[in-house]
Amino acid sequence: MFAQRRFSAGGASAPRLLRAVGRRAAGLALLGALAGGGPGRAAEPNAEGGWPLELSAWPDAAATSTSLETRVYFPNEAAVFLRTAPSNWAHTAEVAFEVWLPDDAPTNVQVLLHLKDWDHLWYQLLLPGMLRPGERTLCRADLSPTAAGWTPRGHHASWHFRARLDPREVGLRLLCPTPYEGLCRFEQARAARWADESPPFIRNVTVNRRALPCYEKLELTFELPDRYVNPFDPAQVEVTADIEEPHGARVAVAGYYGQQAYREVTPAGERVLPQGRPYWRVRFAPRKPGLHRYTLQARDAWGTAAWGPERFEATPPTKPGYVRVAAADPRHFERSDGSFFFPIGHNIRSPSDARLDTVFPWTYRPPEGATAYLRYFADMAANGENVAEVWNCAWSLGLEWSALRPGYRGIGQYNLLHAWEMDRVLEAAETRGICINFVVHNHGKFSTFSDEEWKDNPYNTANGGYLSAPEEYFDNPRARRDFLQLMRYIIARWGYSTHIFAWELWSELDLTGSRRESGGVSNYRRPEVVEWHRAVGRAIKDMDPYHHLVSTHVCGDYTHQNLQIVTLPEMDLCPVDAYHGNEDALHIVELLKQTAAFNNPLGKPVLVTEFGGTWAGQGLRHLDDSLHAALWASTAIPVAGTPLFWWWKLIEEENFYPKFAAVSRYLAGEDRRDPQLVPADLAVWRAGGPAWDISAVALASPRRALGWIYRPADYRAPRDAVSPQTNLTLRLDNLEPGVFTVECWDTVRGEAVACQTASPTNGLLSVALPPWSFDLAVKIKAQ
CATH class of the missing domain: 2.60.120 (Jelly Rolls)
Structure with missing residues (x-):
């Protein structure tokens, strides 16, 4: 006192x-x-x-x-x-x-x-x-x-x-x-x-290992002068590693500024706090076996510094490498080693979802921090999943935002505690075999009409920024430079990882802007937005030595896609929503068929990264059936992976994980890269003619087929009132002569329940089906 x-x-x-x-x-x-x-x-x-x-x-x-x-x-x-x-x-x-x-x-x-x-x-x-x-x-x-x-x-x-x-x-x-x-x-x-105008230095360099398999992380940690107001801006300080690969090619890898941290987990929640001094790092994953030589270089306003040369040995890979668009069948993905990759997973935008408490308020869901991803990924891996979508949003794992939220400092200054958390999330994904669809911007950041966060955005002039409206983000050269600076940091820190599935630049791009229409044209259809995607897509590909996939995403369904953006060579895949307001949970099947039919001619993979009834959810039975139908329909429709269910907390709370495990077991060993594997008519007959109450989707070539058979009426009836379907025959035409193996799969248990051989007559294969309720999956393969 x-x-x-x-x-x-x-x-x-x-x-x-x-x-x-x-x-x-x-x-x-x-x-x-x-x-x-x-x-x-x-x-x-x-x-x-x-x-x-x-x-x-x-x-x-x-x-x-x-x-x-x-x-x-x-x-x-x-x-x-x-x-x-x-x-x-x-x-x-x-x-x-x-x-x-x-x-x-x-x-x-x-x-x-x-x-x-x-x-x-x-x-x-x-x-x-x-x-x-x-x-x-x-x-x-x-x-x-x-x-x-x-x-x-x-x-x-x-x-x-x-x-x-x-x-x-x-x-x-x-x-x-x-x-x-x-x-x-x-x-x-x-x-x-105080003013330090001495030449820069690079000192106290440590390396995590001197020999490592291809596709694994080499990490160099070192010190530079501690004097940079914005160490994220390469105009103030630029750090690169110049790496000479075994056959003489050179790769420039950007360094990044970081801060160690630790996490406190208490009944009141999680708290991440800094630890020790900030550091500088370079991360690199070799892609070719052999001797690599490298030097470190730093440049600032007072001069340049170099360290090295040094060397490390890359041994043959023990991992399959990065996800690519399949060369022989661009509807699908493959790995660097040529192996097939079919995404199976769900959306985990952030650890928690406040909207879930409004739609499904029957349980208390305490707020969670990023440690929730460790639990999610462990459960996903145990049930055969391999892909999750993760957002860099203001409230979870974001890097750039206004100081209204802890850890942020505005434009061009990045949240180092969130970056440390993202390190932990990616490490958990690598441990569990989960690939992350990395969403850079969610639409709300730059929207005034949908989940709007523009009022808090540091780019907003009202908050000291330089944009008077959110759509100006796509027009302003300075904003483009700031975005590419952000991507430079993201790629420098996490680009090494084979578990980055893609850089998704926007989630629901069509919901950005000041209003849905501007002079009759939605923001995302303006030529400036198309040009933004072309320019930044090219710049990202130039700065990413690992050639990760690049994409942008729209809401609703495939009818929202802007073909001028989707067809750009800088956009590698077509992520899209598949929400609908239909009371029929199986409407998702028709929507997936339409989505594939619209996108397959574009010569790019299409992946539904959000679905689950309407955007606001529907009844639990509806979502349960819709998830089951979407997973199994995707095995027999030419989409690039299973749709990613939005209501991730329900998967845990209602134990929907076995649904993914069943599909994963069914798809194990299946390589769908075959341009001849196209939608086909898979018919189910009763004695005397077609079973009109039974539907099916299928992918077939002359030598194989994957199909899913279902009875819509069973999904509308009380579950305890459904009777088994018996005395049914499967019919598939246009097969080559020979002997075929036909497997029938229980879609709940994820196991084959019947297996027989048969030969087509004049290309038509006809085999009896075992009794089943609700649905049945089939595999047909030439011996």
Whole structure:
């Protein structure tokens, strides 16, 4: 408890020096005049200069002064706050101030300087020695990036340059255990200017391994000068690794700036906090066996630095590599090693979904952090899934947003704690064999009419940005540069991984903009948006040495697709929604057929990345049946993978995971890369003619077929009222002569329940089916 009043500086005694000792960065000014001493050391460039600091009673007090008198009530702390323009702190090497105590004050009063940084992280520095009663003591505190003595509180980050950028508050505290009441005075507070203009360096380089299989991660960690206001901007500092591959080709891989962290998990939730000093890294995955040579290079405004050369050995791969569009059948995917890849999975946009609580409020769902992905991925892997969609959204794993949310600093400054979490998510995906459809932007960030977040967007002029409307993001050259800077960081940090399925630039692009229509044209159909995708798609392919797939996505269903964007050579696949408002859960089958028919002529894979009734959900029975139907229909419709179900929490809560396991077992070993494998008429007959109440979808070639047979009426009836279907015959035409194996699969258990051989007559194969209810899957293969 204390009181303050401003006063004119005075006092006859010369100030005594009390100083926090630490190593000085180049450019540290000593403020010798305040101490009655000489100038700063000549070895420290730009030592001249500085500015006065204002003093205030409270961190946000309107009234400030160069001098402040305070009544102290020890052992309670006495505090005042140092004020200056926020940008000045980036250039501050040292603060100095004088403190006067009365003659009768205790002799064990110490001074503590504290700083609360942009992210509300607390650092404090206890100055050595004691204040001397009856005298003015000059105190100095080192704020240079390498200053010793700064201690974190409530976290474990080390003091570093960016901790002092735009701090929330900087304050002085007097500490004394001895009871005392009296006055003290603070005055002559001043900051010394800091500027490090020495050439850059690269030092303390560590490498995670000297030999590794192809497609696995080589990681170099090292130090650069700690002086960059924006280490994410290559115009301020650019770090690359120049790698020479075994056959002489050279690859330039960008480095990135990061921060170690740790996670606290309590009943109240998760909290991620920084740990240690920031670092620089390069990540690279070799693609060819043999000896690789590399050097590190850094460039900033004060020069260049190089480290190396060094070498590592890449051994033959133990992984199948990156996901590609299949060369022989572009409806599908394959891996770098040529193996077939069929995505089986679901959407996990973020750990939690608040909308689920509105639509399905029957259980309490506490908010979860990114550790939920570890559980999700483990369950997915155990049930044969291999793909999940993950968003970089403002509320989960995003990198760039306004300071309204913790960890963000606005345009071009990235959330390093979220980046650390994304590292953990990707590591879990790699461990469990899950590929991530990496969504860079969700539509709400740049929308004013759908899930709108534009009001909080840092690009919005209302928040200090430079765009007056969200659609300008696609028109503005500066915005395009900022987007590509973001992609540069994303690729540098996570592009090495074979478990990045694709870079999806937008989720539901057609919901961006200020309104659905602008002069009769939706934002996503404007020529500027088409050109944006062409230009950034090409730039991404140029900067991504691993050639990950690139795409953009629309809402609703395939009728929302903009063919001008989808057909761009820079767009590798066609992600789309498959929502519908039909009361019939099996309508998803017809929608998948239409989606494939629309997209297959484009010569690109089509993948439904969101579905599940309407966008707002439907009844649980409806979603249960729709999920089952979508999974099994996708085995016999020319889509590139199973549709990704949106309601990920229901999969866990209702234990829908066995549905994925059953489909995965059915598809094991099936390679659908065959241009002759096309939609076919799979007929089911009863004695005397077609069974009109039974439907089927199938993919067939002259030598094989995959089919799914179902009875729609069974899905509309109470489940306990469904009777088995018997005495049915399967008929498939246009097969080549020979002997065929026909397997019938139980779609719930995911296992073959019958197997027989048969030969077609004049191309027509006819075989009896075992009894079944609801549905049955079949495989037909020539021996």
